[in-house]
Amino acid sequence: MKDIKTFSRNTDSSLDMTIGSQVTEVTGIDKLAQMIVNIILTETGSDTFNPDIGTSVKALATKISSDKSSLEEANRILAIDIVKIEAYIKKSQGNSELPDSEKLLSLKVLQSSYNVTLSEWTLSLLVTSLSSETTVINID
Secondary structure, eight states: OOOBOOEEEOTTSBEEEOOSSOOOBOOHHHHHHHHHHHHHTSBTTOOSSOTTOSBOHHHHHHHOOSSHHHHHHHHHHHHHHHHHHHHHHHHHHTTOOOOGGGSEEEEEEEEEEEETTTTEEEEEEEEEETTSOEEEEEEO
8 A cells, every 4th residue: 555645844854734636645764754753643543453653742731730750751751752653653663664754763862942921832753764774853
């Protein structure tokens, strides 16, 4: 089964939603990045078939206050979510016949911060494929 492109990468590595009349296939590391973004935007428990997959970003945002300990706790939980996403993707790709450019080697958090005033997460991730291609995903 082929995936359609729902995100496009800008020159600054940020992603924009691209839903329009022209349907294109996403391949390579862009397919991998799109999969990661889709999982991050999925709230844990909201997928009936994979209730353990997703992140707590939405729930965390409502619990964060301006004190340092709640911000540290939120970043810790988000880091755990990212580790779970990496493990999930690697397990799901297992013995698949995907090209190496679409298989995940590693997923690392480069930056994670929360602006209490704007109620806004900033997340930067380094994605490395099995073919050693890399891309940075910036989610604001």
